[in-house]
Amino acid sequence: VGLFAEPSHAGGYDDRRRTISDYRGLGHRAPLLGGAMAFFLLSLIGIPFTGGFFGKFYIFSATLHANVTWLTVIGLLNSGLAGFYYLRLLISLYGKPEADAMAEPQPRLRGSLAFALLLTISATLILGIFPGRILTAAGAGAATYAGSNPSPGLARNQAPNTARMQPGR
Numbered sequence: 001v002g003l004f005a006e007p008s009h010a011g012g013y014d015d016r017r018r019t020i021s022d023y024r025g026l027g028h029r030a031p032l033l034g035g036a037m038a039f040f041l042l043s044l045i046g047i048p049f050t051g052g053f054f055g056k057f058y059i060f061s062a063t064l065h066a067n068v069t070w071l072t073v074i075g076l077l078n079s080g081l082a083g084f085y086y087l088r089l090l091i092s093l094y095g096k097p098e099a100d101a102m103a104e105p106q107p108r109l110r111g112s113l114a115f116a117l118l119l120t121i122s123a124t125l126i127l128g129i130f131p132g133r134i135l136t137a138a139g140a141g142a143a144t145y146a147g148s149n150p151s152p153g154l155a156r157n158q159a160p161n162t163a164r165m166q167p168g169r
Contacts (some may be wrong), residue, residue: 001034001116001119001120002040002045002116002117002119002120002124003041005113005116005117005120006033006036006037006040006117008112020088020089020092020162021092022049022088022090023037023093024092024093024095024096024097025093025094025095025096025097026093026097027093027094028094029097030108030109032109032114033109034093034094034116035092036121038090038093038094039121039124040120040121040124041086041089041090041092041093043124043128043134044082045082045083045086045087046079048081048128049128049129050124050125050127050128051123051124051125051126051128051131051133052124052128053128054128055125055127056075058131058135059075060072060075060076062084065145076079083107113121
C-alpha cells in the first residue's frame with residue numbers, strides 16, 4: 001500500500017503514466033520519499049525482517065507441503081523476474097538525477113502521506129519481525145469467524161461447555 005501511494009503523490013492527479021526514469025534521483029531530491037520507496041521495494045524482493053520475506057516464505061512452504069512443486073518453481077521464477085524489475089527501480093531511485101529533473105518542483109512529504117507511510121512501514125516491519133504473533137492472531141480470528149473454537153485446550157471434535165456461558169447459571 002505504501003509503495004503504491006508514492007507514485008500517485010509524486011505524479012499528481014493528472015499524470016497518466018510513470019516510467020522508471022521518472023524516479024531517477026528521487027532518493028537525492030526527496031530522501032524520505034525515496035527511502036520509504038526503497039524500503040518497500042526491498043520488502044517486495046523478500047529481504048529478511050520485512051513482511052515480504054515472510055509472505056513469500058509462507059506461500060512457498062505451503063506449496064511445497066501441498067506437494068505442488070511445479071507451482072513453487074513458477075513462483076520462484078516469478079519472484080526472480082520481479083526482483084530484477086524492483087532492483088532496476090531501486091537503482092534508478094539513487095541514480096544521478098538529470099539536470100532538468102532538479103529544476104522541477106520537488107515532491108513534499110505532507111501530513112496524510114507521512115502518516116500513511118509511517119503506518120505501512122511499521123506494519124511491514126512488524127509483519128517481518130513478529131510474524132508468529134500476527135499469524136496466531138489471524139488464525140484465532142479465522143477460527144472465530146468459521147465458528148470453531150480457537151482455544152488450544154479443546155480438542156477439535158469436543159464441544160465447549162456452554163452451561164457456563166448461559167445467563168442465570
